[in-house]
Amino acid sequence: MASADIQSQIPRLAIVWLTLSVLVLVYRQPLLASNKQTLAGFFARLLSAWLLGAILAIRYSGDAASYMVDYLALAANALQYDFHVALRIYPARPDFIHCVATSLRDAAPVAVGTELQVFIGTDRLAMPVAFLFALLCAWPVPNVRARILLTLLSLPLTVFYLCLSGPFHVVGFLENIVQILAKLNHVERPEPPYYIWQQFLDGGGCWLLVLALAGCGKWIVSRNAVQLAAAR
């Protein structure tokens, strides 16, 4: 990495540093207290669940996306008012969502009625979901009940993750084209918040979001375990 690259990467590096710091702060003691059996179990579960999840995600992400495109289009249209977005699974490549956006108003550099087309790979959504599933399957917990609960939690957390990322990927990719057009035409165009969020997710933030959601899942399970013990 050249020094100029490092300078442009400083905000990103700062986020990585803070994330690592939080992880070290929270997991230093549990990691130092764990033994080789716990570690072997964690990594064996993580790798096997990741392999299983990733293969299933690659194989079936197109099928799963075909059920979601209507909801994604609805959310994408609610997030912004510049375009009307229509989505479908691209027949030639079922692992891609074909987005056709029609401009609803004159917003430089795009004139009203302009049609833009974007292709979004479903793996952008599917891979973090597979990792979330793997993390929740692998996380060290005290008993089988907690393990089952944590694994089942991957379903609502997956839905939550998809709500926080799917529509933003659609409108973010669209906005990315408009931003490129604006730069080419020397037009000033502000970056809307949904675009900044999508850029964050696309630049690796999706993995941080997955880590945060997995942490929430673990917290829900540990809280539930405490309440169950108290009820007994």
Added chain:
Amino acid sequence: MKEFSRLFNSPNIRAIAVSLGFPFGFLVLYLAFDYGYGMLSDESLGFFFHTPFTAACVRLIKFISPDEGVVAVQNTLLSSKGNLSIVRTCDGADGFFMICAAIAMFPSSLYKKTQGLLLAFAVTILLNVCRITGLYFLKAYLPDWFEPAHVDIAPMIMLSINCAVFAFWLCSVKGAFNGKC
């Protein structure tokens, strides 16, 4: 979450300083390694590392499937079924630098650090030879799976195994200090 609540109720300044300092040192060291690696010319990297590495991959492929007819030409695996070139980002250097930086930053004896670095090097080379061999077979026989395996599946496996190596090394270092593990 207990750690979070403890952090706000009774903040341990030393723990916070360690939690900020270790990742900072790790990042600085990782960037230094990465910068040094970026300074190496393609020719010297190819001659000293990629060419022998490609030859090792070819040996493993021939061991698994002797009739494959694959040959190593500099940094490229060539056969009638598919070609695979090993370039800068394909040699597992990123993962190795990461684990090196983590081991170097963690407080332990020089002997333990050297042991950890040698283990990390061996694991990185072994994993990467297996990865390239697997990718070659995917490209030759299941080309649809090559891209997802190369871009999505394999990097996470490499990263997880690197984390596992560090965690096990940590366990042995900790064992040397307090008899646990």
